Amino acid sequence: xxxxxxxxxxxxxxxxSMTYAQEIDESxxxxxxxxxxxxxxxxxxxxVWYRVNLSDKINQPFFAxxxxxPKLMIDAVKSSLLRPYENDSLKxxxxxxxxxxxxxxxNEGGSSSEGDDWGGGDDWGGGGGWGDSGDxGWGDSGxxxxxxxxxxxxxxxxxxxxxxLMEIKVDILFDxxxxxxxxxxxxxxxxxxxxxxxxxxxxxxxxxxYKEVVENLFKENRDALWYNDRNLAESKNLSDAFDLLLYQGxxxxxxxxxxxxxxxxxxxxxxxIALMKGLEYxxxxxxxxxxxxxx
Numbered sequence: 001x002x003x004x005x006x007x008x009x010x011x012x013x014x015x016x017s018m019t020y021a022q023e024i025d026e027s028x029x030x031x032x033x034x035x036x037x038x039x040x041x042x043x044x045x046x047x048v049w050y051r052v053n054l055s056d057k058i059n060q061p062f063f064a065x066x067x068x069x070p071k072l073m074i075d076a077v078k079s080s081l082l083r084p085y086e087n088d089s090l091k092x093x094x095x096x097x098x099x100x101x102x103x104x105x106x107n108e109g110g111s112s113s114e115g116d117d118w119g120g121g122d123d124w125g126g127g128g129g130w131g132d133s134g135d136x137g138w139g140d141s142g143x144x145x146x147x148x149x150x151x152x153x154x155x156x157x158x159x160x161x162x163x164x165l166m167e168i169k170v171d172i173l174f175d176x177x178x179x180x181x182x183x184x185x186x187x188x189x190x191x192x193x194x195x196x197x198x199x200x201x202x203x204x205x206x207x208x209x210y211k212e213v214v215e216n217l218f219k220e221n222r223d224a225l226w227y228n229d230r231n232l233a234e235s236k237n238l239s240d241a242f243d244l245l246l247y248q249g250x251x252x253x254x255x256x257x258x259x260x261x262x263x264x265x266x267x268x269x270x271x272x273i274a275l276m277k278g279l280e281y282x283x284x285x286x287x288x289x290x291x292x293x294x295x
Contacts, residue, residue: 030171032090032186034211034239043176044292046285047186049088049261050249052166058248062241063164064227069238070190071160072217072224073208074103081216084206088169088187094206102205103157106198158192163205165191168249172285174292181289185210185242214239251278 029036054063054070062069076082077099084099086092094102169187174180190205197203218224218239226241228234241247252274253261262281263274 030184030186032209032211033171033184034214035182035184037173037175037182037184038177041175041177042173044174044288046172047255048170048172048251048281048285049253050168050170050247051252052168052247052249054164054166056248061226061228061235062238062247063161064225064229067223067225067227068160068163069166070163070205072221073188073190073213074160076213076217077206082208082212084208085187086207087204088167088189088207090187090207090209099206102203105156105158106200158196162196163190163192165193165202166249167191167252168247174289181292183245188213210242250275251282254281 028039030039052059054060054068073082077084084094086094086098167187167189168185169189171182171184171186173182173184175182186209187207188210189207192203192205194200194202218237221237224238226236226238226246228236236244236246251262256265258265261274262268262277263271266273266277268274
């Protein structure tokens with residue numbers, strides 16, 4: 001009898017511990033982090049936004065022909081591997097129709113309102129979820145009549161290599177438990193430059209949770225490659241390339257009370273002051289990190 005009570009007590013403690021651990025996970029960890037740091041262990045934190053030009057020579061390994069990073073991400077959306085967000089707050093998902101509008105060539109109207117060639121319904125997938133539903137998904141429907149519509153829709157899209165701008169939202173923090181300075185990437189936003197958007201303004205295509213990109217696109221994907229043309233043996237998976245901070249970008253925004261870009265903070269229309277202030281902020285972070293180790 002005593003042994004039975006002991007077993008019941010042990011089971012109760014185990015269940016209570018699991019429940020408590022789950023509560024801690026939900027309240028004390030960032031759900032969008034690939035390697036989350038417990039909030040109580042964060043001694044310092046700043047959020048910065050980098051503008052990355054993938055056509056720059058230093059960033060071209062992310063933009064190798066037929067392995068353009070934007071193409072991989074757009075194809076992953078079409079294959080229901082990724083779900084895009086409206087902006088980098090990661091609060092509102094885009095519907096499939098909204099996403100299709102954002103990847104259309106400029107000045108080509110809204111001719112795709114008749115039906116949904118992305119999965120048969122008005123949302124992601126066959127009338128509801130992300131998976132295939134009957135014969136309305138991406139596979140062979142049996143009739144053979146949908147190929148022309150899909151091809152026509154693809155012709156209305158911007159070329160993936162035209163989307164050569166990215167914004168990367170990064171939490172820079174110091175983990176005092178491990179004594180480690182961490183660059184915790186949160187969001188990747190694809191941006192169509194003005195010159196490829198009819199010469200008007202830049203177009204924000206979509207934002208993606210970096211954690212979802214790593215888990216659903218980069219992981220064990222041979223095409224998700226940081227291409228090293230000097231030594232193919234040193235080519236890396238894109239997740240490793242991002243971990244190693246192999247991208248080069250300009251800081252265009254950092255956390256501030258007005259939630260404005262650096263250019264707007266300083267009333268800088270040309271961007272010269274913003275560029276200088278972004279560099280100053282970057283150097284200040286490096287100096288702060290150095291001071292942490294010297295004190």
